[in-house]
Every structure is written in C-alpha cells, then in structure tokens.
Amino acid sequence: MYSRAYKAGVTIPPLLWVTLFLLIPYAILFCYSFWSVSSLQVIVHTWTFQNYVQLMRNPIYLQVLFRSMRIAGAVTLCALLLGYPLAYYLSFHAAKRKDLLYQLVIIPLWASYLVRGYAWKTILGSDGVLNGLLQYLHITHRPVEFLLYSPFAVIITLTHIYTPFALLPIYASLEHIPRNLVEASHDLGASPWSTFRRVILPLSLPGLLAGATFAFVLTLGDFLAPLLVGGPSGIMISNIVVSLFGAAYNWPLGAAISFCMMLLVVTLLFATERLEKRLTVS
Amino acid sequence: MIAPRDAGTPAVASSAANESLLSIRQVIKRYGKRPVLRGISLEVASGEFLTILGESGSGKTTLLRLIAGFEELDSGEIWMGGERLDRISAHHRQVNTVFQSYAIFPHLSVFENVAYGLRAKNATRSEIPERVAQALTMVKMSEFAQAAPSRLSGGQQQRVALARALVNRPRVLLLDEPLSALDANLRRQMQAELKSLQREVGITFIFVTHDQEEAMALSDRVALLRAGLLEQVAPPRAIYGEPATAYAAQFIGQTNLLRAEIRDGIATAGAISWRAAAGAGKAIYSLRPECIRLAPGGAAAAAPDGSVARFRGRVCNQSFGGATDLVEVDCGNSSTIRVRLPNPGVLTGEHHFEFNADDATPVREGDGT
Numbered sequence: 001m002y003s004r005a006y007k008a009g010v011t012i013p014p015l016l017w018v019t020l021f022l023l024i025p026y027a028i029l030f031c032y033s034f035w036s037v038s039s040l041q042v043i044v045h046t047w048t049f050q051n052y053v054q055l056m057r058n059p060i061y062l063q064v065l066f067r068s069m070r071i072a073g074a075v076t077l078c079a080l081l082l083g084y085p086l087a088y089y090l091s092f093h094a095a096k097r098k099d100l101l102y103q104l105v106i107i108p109l110w111a112s113y114l115v116r117g118y119a120w121k122t123i124l125g126s127d128g129v130l131n132g133l134l135q136y137l138h139i140t141h142r143p144v145e146f147l148l149y150s151p152f153a154v155i156i157t158l159t160h161i162y163t164p165f166a167l168l169p170i171y172a173s174l175e176h177i178p179r180n181l182v183e184a185s186h187d188l189g190a191s192p193w194s195t196f197r198r199v200i201l202p203l204s205l206p207g208l209l210a211g212a213t214f215a216f217v218l219t220l221g222d223f224l225a226p227l228l229v230g231g232p233s234g235i236m237i238s239n240i241v242v243s244l245f246g247a248a249y250n251w252p253l254g255a256a257i258s259f260c261m262m263l264l265v266v267t268l269l270f271a272t273e274r275l276e277k278r279l280t281v282s
Numbered sequence: 283m284i285a286p287r288d289a290g291t292p293a294v295a296s297s298a299a300n301e302s303l304l305s306i307r308q309v310i311k312r313y314g315k316r317p318v319l320r321g322i323s324l325e326v327a328s329g330e331f332l333t334i335l336g337e338s339g340s341g342k343t344t345l346l347r348l349i350a351g352f353e354e355l356d357s358g359e360i361w362m363g364g365e366r367l368d369r370i371s372a373h374h375r376q377v378n379t380v381f382q383s384y385a386i387f388p389h390l391s392v393f394e395n396v397a398y399g400l401r402a403k404n405a406t407r408s409e410i411p412e413r414v415a416q417a418l419t420m421v422k423m424s425e426f427a428q429a430a431p432s433r434l435s436g437g438q439q440q441r442v443a444l445a446r447a448l449v450n451r452p453r454v455l456l457l458d459e460p461l462s463a464l465d466a467n468l469r470r471q472m473q474a475e476l477k478s479l480q481r482e483v484g485i486t487f488i489f490v491t492h493d494q495e496e497a498m499a500l501s502d503r504v505a506l507l508r509a510g511l512l513e514q515v516a517p518p519r520a521i522y523g524e525p526a527t528a529y530a531a532q533f534i535g536q537t538n539l540l541r542a543e544i545r546d547g548i549a550t551a552g553a554i555s556w557r558a559a560a561g562a563g564k565a566i567y568s569l570r571p572e573c574i575r576l577a578p579g580g581a582a583a584a585a586p587d588g589s590v591a592r593f594r595g596r597v598c599n600q601s602f603g604g605a606t607d608l609v610e611v612d613c614g615n616s617s618t619i620r621v622r623l624p625n626p627g628v629l630t631g632e633h634h635f636e637f638n639a640d641d642a643t644p645v646r647e648g649d650g651t
Contacts, residue, residue: 183385199389
C-alpha cells in the first residue's frame with residue numbers, strides 16, 4: 001500500500017500540469033470563440049454565436065477544411081504504404097541489420113522540421129534538384145511548375161516528415177506477434193502471402209490504425225509545410241488560424257475554427273481508440 | 283469411435299506397420315559455430331509413436347523443427363515416403379506440428395483455428411464444417427467451436443492445437459513438449475488420451491519430451507538424444523532393461539552404475555563381486571535398484587558359482603514411496619547403492635543384500651560426451 005503523501009505526490013504534479021497548460025488555455029480559447037471583434041479592432045466581451053455562423057456561411061473555411069482533410073488522407077495513405085512494408089521488413093526479415101535500419105528511421109526525426117521543409121523546397125523548386133535532373137535527362141525541356149507551391153508538394157513533404165510516426169506503432173505491433181503463430185500458419189499449409197493476409201495483417205491492425213491516426217492528426221494540424229511549399233493552392237486550415245490570430249487580428253474567429261478542429265480530432269481519436277480496442281485480441 | 287480418415291483409405295497402421303515412413307540421414311545442424319545436431323540417422327515407421335527424449339539443449343526441438351521445415355539443415359537428408367522432405371518448404375510438407383505453447387491464432391475462433399489448414403489447402407467449402415466438427419469431437423471440444431481462444435484454459439487450447447493439426451490428416455504429427463505446461467493430473471489424462479488418439483487415427487507421432495516417464499508411458503520406441511547425438515533408439519522396455527550406455531541407464535529410470543574390474547570371469551566393484559559373462563579389464567555395469575533384495579540368510583555365504591552376489595551395507599537413508607521404498611545403502615569407500623524394496627518396514631543399521639549377477643547389465647560409456 002502506498003501512503004497518502006506518496007499518492008498525492010505522484011498525482012498532483014501531472015494534474016496541475018494538465019490544468020495549467022491544457023485545460024485553462026482551452027477554456028480561454030473556448031470563451032474567445034464566443035466573443036467578437038469591433039470595427040476598431042477591439043475584442044468585445046459579449047457572448048455571440050456569430051463566429052460559428054460565419055464559419056458555416058463563408059464557404060472558404062469549409063473548403064480549406066475539406067482540402068486539409070484530403071491532404072491528411074493522402075499523407076496517411078502514403079505514410080502507410082511506405083511505412084508498413086518497411087516496418088514488416090524490419091520486424092521479420094532485417095535480422096542483423098535491424099538495429100541499424102531502425103536507427104535510420106529514427107534519425108530524421110532529430111533533424112529540424114524547418115530544415116526538412118526547406119530541403120523539399122530546394123528539391124521541388126523550378127530551379128531545384130528534381131527539375132534539374134528531369135531536364136538533364138531530357139524528360140522535360142522547361143521546369144515543371146506544379147512540383148512546388150501545390151498540394152502535391154505539401155503531401156510529399158508531410159509524408160516524409162510523418163512516415164516515421166506511422167511506422168513506429170506498426171513496427172511495435174508487428175514485433176508483438178508471436179513468431180510461432182507464423183510458423184503455425186506455414187505448418188498448416190499457408191503460403192507466405194496467405195500467412196501475411198490471414199495472420200500478420202489482422203494482428204497488426206491495431207498498430208496500423210494507431211499509425212494512421214498519428215499521420216492523419218499530425219498532418220491535419222500542420223501549418224509549416226503549407227507555408228513553406230504549399231503556395232496559395234496548398235493552404236491548409238491551420239494557416240487560416242495562424243493568420244486570424246496574427247495579421248487579421250480576429251482571435252474570436254480563429255478560436256472558433258481551432259475549437260471545431262479540436263472537436264474533430266478528439267472525435268477521431270475516440271473512434272479509433274474504440275476500433276483499436278475491438279481489433280486487439282488478448 | 284470416430285474415424286477421421288476417408289472410409290476408402292485403409293488405416294496406415296494396419297496396412298504398413300513396419301514400413302519406414304520418415305528417414306533421417308546423417309543430419310547435421312549448427313547454430314553459428316555451435317553444433318546442435320552432430321549426425322543423426324533415424325528411421326521412423328509408419329503408424330509409430332516415436333519419442334525423442336533428451337535434456338534441454340540436447341537438440342531434440344531442433345530435430346523436430348528440421349522435420350517441420352522451420353529450420354534448414356547444414357548437411358544430411360530427410361526423406362518421407364520416397365520424397366526429399368528437406369527440399370520442400372514448410373507449407374508444402376504433409377507434416378503438422380503441435381507447438382509447445384500451442385500457437386493458437388488469437389484473432390480466430392476455435393472453429394476458424396481448426397479450419398485454418400483446410401482453407402489454406404483449398405478444401406471444398408462443403409467439407410470444411412464437417413471435418414472441423416469431426417476433429418473437435420475427437421478432442422472433446424465440440425461445444426467450444428465458437429469460443430475465442432483467450433477464454434480457453436491451457437488444456438483446452440492444447441486440444442484445439444491437436445484438432446487443428448489432425449484435421450489435415452498429416453502423414454506425420456510432430457509434438458513439441460505439448461504437455462509440459464499442464465499440471466500433473468491433466469498431464470496424465472492427456473497422455474492417456476494422446477495415446478488412444480494415436481491408435482485411433484493411425485498417424486505417425488513424433489513426440490519430443492524431456493520427461494522420461496512420459497516417454498516410457500507413451501512410446502512404441504524412444505530415441506534418446508544427448509548433446510546432438512543419438513544415444514540409443516529402442517522400445518521403452520528394451521531401453522530400460524538393456525540400456526546401451528551409462529547415460530541411457532541413468533537418464534531412463536534410476537540405476538546404480540558399478541565401475542568394475544573384471545578378472546577371471548569375476549567382476550569386482552569395491553566390496554561387491556559377481557560373475558561376469560565375458561571379457562576382462564574395466565567395465566561399467568548398470569544395476570537397477572529393484573533388482574536388489576534383502577539377503578534371506580543374513581551373513582550366510584552366497585551361491586558358490588557367483589550367480590548371486592551379496593554385499594553388506596549400512597542403511598543411511600530411506601524414503602517411503604507407497605508400494606516400494608527407496609533405500610540408500612552405504613557400502614563403505616564412499617560408494618552408495620540404491621535399493622528399491624517392497625514394504626520393508628523401517629530399516630536401520632547394517633543389512634545384507636543380494637542380486638542376481640544377470641541383472642547387472644554391462645553398458646558403454648556413451649558417445650555424447
């Protein structure tokens with residue numbers, strides 16, 4: 001049995017932390033979303049639903065939100081398509097190279113986000129590495145413009161940045177599959193492909209789901225990649241929030257959008273957690 | 283009686299009882315530089331219950347994994363019915379395994395676990411439910427068909443694992459210490475069921491265990507493995523009555539090893555001498571504790587021809603064992619002889635013991651050292 005003092009000692013600091021840095025800011029944000037801005041750029045502390053109404057009425061917000069979700073979906077798909085095979089190889093076939101390859105997956109996470117963002121800018125730009133290569137190989141005769149400042153560029157950059165986040169939970173779930181289940185499947189006459197489809201994939205679904213959630217949620221809230229490589233057509237919902245809190249000085253509307261996004265993400269997390277629990281077999 | 287075979291196919295056991303089904307030839311396996319199997323040759327007959335017995339690290343599980351196809355051998359060959367088995371990948375072998383930890387698929391129901399092999403081999407849709415039901419009946423698990431494996435006890439999972447393997451009608455069933463995780467009572471019960479199941483289905487069983495009693499109780503033949511080499515392959519009674527090596531004598535049942543000096547047809551170990559069949563020089567004899575009895579005439583002289591040997595010793599320990607007691611007798615020179623006596627009452631002090639010279643079996647030192 002732990003003493004009361006011990007229990008209080010381990011419980012209070014995290015509770016305090018969550019309250020101070022999470023709950024209170026969210027509460028403030030929530031309040032802001034019901035206030036408004038006067039013509040003199042002063043925040044008026046009277047309660048109104050005006051921000052939420054504006055959000056629904058002005059098509060630009062929903063358009064950008066849907067675009068953000070499309071981009072997030074594409075990034076998630078790419079991250080899974082890249083991450084799953086690599087995680088599978090790491091877990092089942094890498095043998096001695098496992099540790100080295102695992103480190104190679106992790107190391108990019110230590111490089112600054114900005115560095116990686118700028119790297120893609122120099123790769124995808126009209127006088128960038130990729131266009132240079134395409135022209136050198138005579139595949140194109142003038143720079144391909146759509147590579148940079150487009151949703152395509154955002155998807156590539158974010159896929160690069162968030163694939164490790166998708167890979168790690170998949171890898172963890174693959175590592176948890178008892179190897180004798182794989183042997184049992186072969187023993188019972190199932191081919192390697194059939195074993196993958198009927199044993200490995202179903203048992204790694206919780207990890208797959210967790211990885212997908214990571215990639216989707218992180219992408220949905222991203223604003224740096226669109227800023228660096230997105231251009232006007234690659235703007236995402238977070239960029240709108242940033243500009244509302246910054247240049248536009250419309251904190252209440254920014255707060256309303258933020259709150260809606262938070263609700264969306266929380267719902268998503270809740271749903272995937274439920275699904276994950278159902279998929280996980282003890 | 284449930285007949286898991288097609289009615290048209292005669293049971294293998296009756297048609298070809300002594301025909302060799304599986305042939306293991308000079309198999310060598312190393313893990314890195316460490317040799318695990320150092321040249322194993324073994325013939326397994328059709329319908330036989332063969333036990334591979336050995337201590338942990340003797341290579342018995344490795345041998346099983348080679349037959350199943352989970353490991354590749356370094357040299358040697360494995361044949362099954364005229365087919366080179368070691369060149370076929372695991373999922374094409376007509377061999378099924380019951381794993382030590384059962385390896386039941388946790389995401390599939392009991393029914394789907396048993397149906398797994400049938401689906402993998404594209405059994406027709408209509409025959410799957412029937413064959414699964416048959417297999418589950420065979421292991422008395424019919425009522426659990428729709429249960430999730432996580433809700434089953436160890437013994438029940440064991441049965442499912444058996445059904446899952448047998449439903450495929452393999453030519454050889456491999457069992458890797460399948461009973462080691464069960465408690466003693468359940469274990470005895472499963473032993474009996476396994477044995478009768480094997481007779482019923484007539485499939486060749488290769489059973490791996492480190493438990494010599496289990497090996498004796500179940501097997502038609504026991505292959506005793508020691509440090510990657512076969513020490514002796516024989517039926518349980520033969521291996522017990524005529525152990526080939528000192529190791530075999532000690533590992534299977536209890537015994538007294540007498541290191542004797544033979545001269546003029548008389549073997550002498552310490553204060554004990556008896557008539558030896560032949561030879562001269564040093565020899566090792568195995569003398570089972572139950573072959574020794576209290577000498578009826580006390581100190582009276584033994585038979586003059588040496589066919590009955592007598593010795594004297596002080597009882598230093600006696601453990602009650604129900605029908606028989608195991609008595610440890612100190613014969614001087616720090617040599618202790620173990621004697622198994624039926625209902626001797628409490629023994630103390632010095633006694634005279636005797637045994638028939640024929641019961642002392644000469645054994646070799648053994649190869650697996």
